[in-house]
Amino acid sequence: MAVHVPACPSCGCTSSRTWAPGSVSLPVASNMLCFDAAAARQVPRGELVLLFCGSCSLTWNGAFEEERLDYVPGYENSLHHSPAFSRYAAALARALVATFDLERGLAVEVGCGRGDFLRELVGAGCARAVGFDPSLPGIRIEDRLELYDRRAGVTDIEGARLVLARHVLEHVSDPVTFVTTLSSTGAGMYLEVPRAEYMFDAGSFWDLVYEHVTYFSAPALRALTRKVGYRVRELRPSFGGQFLSLFAVPGTTHRPAGPRHAGEVARLAAQFDAFGAAFATTVAHWSAQLTRMAEAGPVVAWGAGSKGATFLNLVPGSDLVAACVDVNPLKQGCYVPGTGHAIFAPAELASIKPSTVLVMNPNYLDEIAAVLRQSGLTPRLVPVLDGPGQAALAG
Template sequence: MIQQPSVKNSALKETAYSADHQCPNCTHQGLSLFYEVRNVPVHSCLMLSTQQEALDFPCGDVALGFCDRCGFVTNVLFDSKWSAYAPNYEDQQSFSPTFNKFALDLANRLIEKYDLRDKDLVEIGCSKGDFLLLLCELGNNRGVGIDPSVVAGRVKSQAADRVKFIQDYYSQKHAEYVGDFICCRHTLEHIHPTFEFIRTVRRSIGDRANIPVFFEIPDTTRVLRDMAFEDIYYEHCSYFTPGSLARLFRSCGFEVTDLYRDYGDQYLMIEALPVDLPSDKTHPLEETLEQMKEDVHYFATNIKNKLETWKQNLEQWQAQGQRVVVWGSGSKCVAFLTTLNTIDKIQYVIDINPHRHGKFIPGVGKEIKSPEFLKEYQPDRVIVMNSIYCDEIGQMLNEMGVVTEVVPL
């Protein structure tokens, strides 16, 4: 336990080779270490009731290692003992109109593409169940959602009586739940034994060759090229690019039928079908290992300058007495504040999710406020953790009469 995160971060000038770590994606022994952040909260989205509880929250270390055999990136210091997802894990995004439009478009596209009507669907890592319920509403489907943080009845839906929620981690014991379609959104990046996980999914399907699977995860290519340090945090132990994701699925007995990006190119989507014989069919989106090495080198070489620029900005704004708030209290916010070690430069954090209001951010200790708080506070700057929400946030600020500068991270 600690009283305040004390963060040291660095991009290694020269990539350091470590023979002590095995790639969980392809089992290759030996990874190249290229970025580290020390002493960061082991969870970003657990809602804590008091500031002291938040400040005393346990921390761990991040050290990213790159596998030059399959292109996978992982936190070699990740400890699965901290994987304590529970009902107070609050990652629901469906309070945003921008996100809801994306989810609705995605659900409709999947329903049309795979004729998901009057079918049995399974979602692994369903969070609070928003997307599964949406699929079942739109296609008159039945569903099973598996997630340790799910809260039955939290999301109101006309399809609620056709959906079963299981509050548990997905494992071999859930292999009976296959149905006609399997989806898994923003879960694989939280899984350390990635090969074992996807193999479990493949074994559950067995010889039913017509069962499509759909996975959605953050795209690490963008993280590396944009030096998006805010997307590197402890819960995310696994980082995929199109190439490493496709190679994983092929090695586990799938043929990749589609591979693409969406949501401002932040999300990476893969669609696949089970096959009996190994597939060597590659997708045009897959990068080469040489391209991946170049992206890793670019990140490692330039990330220090980006971090220093943001530190200087925050210090300057504080010296000028400006009121600066962060909009978005999730993982990006936690990574932003702790990686920069400038928690004292931001006084308030804003979020539209009402289930977060009045709670405190792990390791940071800031209380999460509702947008209405800004009517009185009138900040000089609002730092937006995800630029895709800038228009939505700008509209809300205008409607509240808040005149401020919106600064996308």
């Protein structure tokens, strides 16, 4: 009988290592809007079996089944309701307009959601911005901003100066074909993905999500860019280190990957192993913390996006969390997939009077503190972040 050797979906190499915890079960759509608590608890779940490529350092879910996911209306993952995220997006739009000379050109975004970032680009001076998104019907918003269904006229993107995909690459099971398609435009390219190094360093298992087939590190993203005949102009951590931002242009580099790449991959392999080894301890740490916090009074989790959903789904005893809070109005009144936690608007927190607020993303700590102050609430704020070994220290 033939033994199946998993090949890296990016570089094709078959020397992979497996994540120590083995299989983890999560809802297949962590950002699906659920309008009923009982139905939310019954959503379909899928398995994650993480593999790490010893050649390019890509991490991927070897158990991912693409046919289980469908990005239909009702899939809601906009972050633009947060002031901190809006500041980040505005600065990025300005950088893209300057880098790719968009004041005189067209930018094309693949996976544009409702077009929040296309609006940022136009606001920053981009002459024309066009987007595609499978979860949207074709809509037209304003003069210089056109959104099309992906089946609509692709010829409209001819002559684009920039093609960009923010938080899309990690959702596709064939990243090579996807990036090759982007590069076939001959335009400048901007890719943004969650940064695997951050997840490994922080031990942040709540950054795992079924919808993400891949978890790119800097060396893995660099290798893929080179593979499609593009040159990395800039590759850096962004958004408090949680994202990787890649600016690339057509043209190959003739330098081989070399010993620096091999050293980076070896270091990342060790971090991947450490992340796996710490998983059970970190989950147990947060489970014990929830018990302690709940003894002091109501606990709420701020952030009902994928981090919040994964945390609540994987930490035993998360039913001790009274509710979730989210600034995205579309999520308010809905329930967390997999656990059924109710999602409140910040203004509704006064009715719960939480004694502890778990902050699912530390990047939003300041704005959450400000909202709570304005509401006259003074709960203890606990950011969910684990520097290396933090679980052991706090245990």
